[in-house]
Amino acid sequence: MTESLLQVSGLSKFFGEVPVLDRIDLSVQPGEIVMIVGPSGAGKSTLLRCINRIEHPSEGTVLIENVNMAGEMRNGKLVPDSSVTTARKRRRVGMVFQRFNLFGHLSAVDNVAIGLKRVLGVKSAEAKARADKELARVRMSPHAAKRPSQLSGGQQQRVAIARAMAMQPTLMLFDEPTSALDPELVGEVLEVIRSLAQDGMTMLVVTHEMQFARDVGTRILFMDAGRIVEDTSPETFFTNPSHSRAREFLQRSLRA
Amino acid sequence: MRGFDWAVIWYAVPYMLQGALVTIEISLCAMVVATLVGVVFGLISVSDFKPARAAIRAYVYFVRGTPTLVQVFLVYFALPRIGFELSAFWSGVVALAFNSAGFISEIVRGGLQSIDVGQTEAALAIGMTNRQSTMFILLPQSLRRITPPLTNELISLVKSSSLLSVISIAELTRSAQVIIAQTFTPFELYAALAVYYLVIISALSWLSEYIEKRLA
Ligand SMILES: Nc1ncnc2c1ncn2[C@@H]1O[C@H](COP(=O)(O)OP(=O)(O)O)[C@@H](O)[C@H]1O
Ligand SMILES: [Mg+2]
Numbered sequence: 001m002t003e004s005l006l007q008v009s010g011l012s013k014f015f016g017e018v019p020v021l022d023r024i025d026l027s028v029q030p031g032e033i034v035m036i037v038g039p040s041g042a043g044k045s046t047l048l049r050c051i052n053r054i055e056h057p058s059e060g061t062v063l064i065e066n067v068n069m070a071g072e073m074r075n076g077k078l079v080p081d082s083s084v085t086t087a088r089k090r091r092r093v094g095m096v097f098q099r100f101n102l103f104g105h106l107s108a109v110d111n112v113a114i115g116l117k118r119v120l121g122v123k124s125a126e127a128k129a130r131a132d133k134e135l136a137r138v139r140m141s142p143h144a145a146k147r148p149s150q151l152s153g154g155q156q157q158r159v160a161i162a163r164a165m166a167m168q169p170t171l172m173l174f175d176e177p178t179s180a181l182d183p184e185l186v187g188e189v190l191e192v193i194r195s196l197a198q199d200g201m202t203m204l205v206v207t208h209e210m211q212f213a214r215d216v217g218t219r220i221l222f223m224d225a226g227r228i229v230e231d232t233s234p235e236t237f238f239t240n241p242s243h244s245r246a247r248e249f250l251q252r253s254l255r256a
Numbered sequence: 257m258r259g260f261d262w263a264v265i266w267y268a269v270p271y272m273l274q275g276a277l278v279t280i281e282i283s284l285c286a287m288v289v290a291t292l293v294g295v296v297f298g299l300i301s302v303s304d305f306k307p308a309r310a311a312i313r314a315y316v317y318f319v320r321g322t323p324t325l326v327q328v329f330l331v332y333f334a335l336p337r338i339g340f341e342l343s344a345f346w347s348g349v350v351a352l353a354f355n356s357a358g359f360i361s362e363i364v365r366g367g368l369q370s371i372d373v374g375q376t377e378a379a380l381a382i383g384m385t386n387r388q389s390t391m392f393i394l395l396p397q398s399l400r401r402i403t404p405p406l407t408n409e410l411i412s413l414v415k416s417s418s419l420l421s422v423i424s425i426a427e428l429t430r431s432a433q434v435i436i437a438q439t440f441t442p443f444e445l446y447a448a449l450a451v452y453y454l455v456i457i458s459a460l461s462w463l464s465e466y467i468e469k470r471l472a
Contacts, residue, residue, distance in 0.1 A: 054377055084302055084385050091383030101378035105396045115382035118392055160378075217408055 005030045005202050006171060011060035013046050018122045020046050022226035033197045035217035036206045042223040044206040048173045052093040053086055094164030098176040100156040108159045109144040112166045134162035138192050154185030158192055172203040192235035210253050214238050257332045264441045265448045266344040275431025276452050283414045290344050290356035298364025302387055319358030324416050327355050332423045356413045363405045367398035407464035411457050428452055
């Protein structure tokens with residue numbers, strides 16, 4: 001088998017008749033920082049959501065550390081997982097959402113601790129200690145006791161990152177983590193993502209922050225109409241993209 | 257209008273207090289059963305377990321589509337047939353709970369489904385199962401939305417308990433009717449009856465407001 005951390009093959013997703021993802025192939029090695037860019041509606045979110053199986057792919061396979069996210073092969077046939085097994089396989093994939101989605105009834109520290117407690121069965125005191133450590137990493141310790149409604153968007157997103165990281169994922173998925181933020185709050189969140197990247201976290205980041213993608217990414221995917229149109233280094237993508245769609249997209253987003 | 261006969265109301269007080277006590281007892285028992293069953297059914301309604309979901313849908317369809325009075329008679333006459341010899345009191349509890357649990361399960365389902373889908377997705381993303389997500393994420397957040405309609409339902413349960421007079425339970429309405437049969441003063445006694453129910457239901461509303469504030 002391959003060394004890939006993530007291996008996507010022939011992945012398609014249909015909503016009704018329309019293919020939103022069209023036979024996607026993608027393999028990601030440990031330590032890669034993959035920036036996914038492309039116009040709205042290209043299927044970027046759906047790709048991430050199919051990878052951690054919040055959305056069920058229509059066709060194709062997703063392997064994470066060589067584990068098939070859909071089920072087990074027996075006698076050459078795929079036996080689909082129960083939803084409980086899917087949940088277990090999902091633990092090692094962290095996800096950060098555009099709209100943060102912090103649990104509204106829990107304090108920042110409890111948002112981070114609840115997965116440790118309920119999913120991993122860590123004892124309350126230890127879960128709290130580990131949650132505190134994760135909050136410190138995103139510089140949210142002073143706000144540990146606050147509810148999401150008492151936090152700014154940037155603070156909420158940093159807690160959301162801590163919540164995902166607490167599960168010790170091998171792969172992190174970011175879906176436009178700064179798109180819902182006021183411009184002055186974007187920097188603090190990008191800074192946290194950058195530091196995770198420096199620590200060697202493997203990640204897929206859907207973003208419209210072109211400078212950030214260029215600085216932090218080790219690889220750029222340009223998606224359009226459900227396909228990966230370009231898959232190249234940041235250097236090549238930003239200086240000399242080979243497809244006209246990518247060139248147009250770049251011109252538009254650099255002007256903006 | 258002829259004079260209002262206050263004497264008959266005083267005369268009725270001991271009987272009606274006795275009846276009120278039965279109404280309160282029966283309602284409280286039915287509330288507990290209906291709430292427990294209703295919450296469990298509501299949780300199952302949002303689970304992955306399709307056969308149970310379908311069974312609950314059929315049950316809710318029945319409860320919604322038939323008069324409570326008919327349900328009371330059905331439970332009263334059906335239980336002995338399937339081997340449950342219950343007293344009239346407990347038949348009444350079962351009948352009221354049977355009716356209310358259906359509505360409560362819908363209230364709970366609606367409450368759970370009213371929570372932003374992003375909450376479920378975030379719960380799944382950290383590896384929670386659907387059940388964990390429902391119990392630890394959705395249910396706590398929906399409690400505040402569930403409380404007001406749940407109160408309405410429990411109030412309507414208390415009112416429905418007056419229907420149990422038809423299976424000769426000596427509850428509040430029945431106690432008034434017995435005295436009417438003796439004194440032939442229906443207006444006075446039904447007026448008094450209304451006041452008794454108002455007092456019981458006001459107490460219930462007050463309690464629920466108190467709980468709602470605590471949850472806020
Ligand atoms: N649940 C859904 N039902 C129907 N269509 C959907 C659903 N989710 C996404 N789509 C459609 O799929 C396309 C791709 O969506 P998405 O993956 O969110 O794109 P992107 O994240 O690149 O903007 C869009 O046209 C969107 O309308
Ligand atoms: Mg998107």
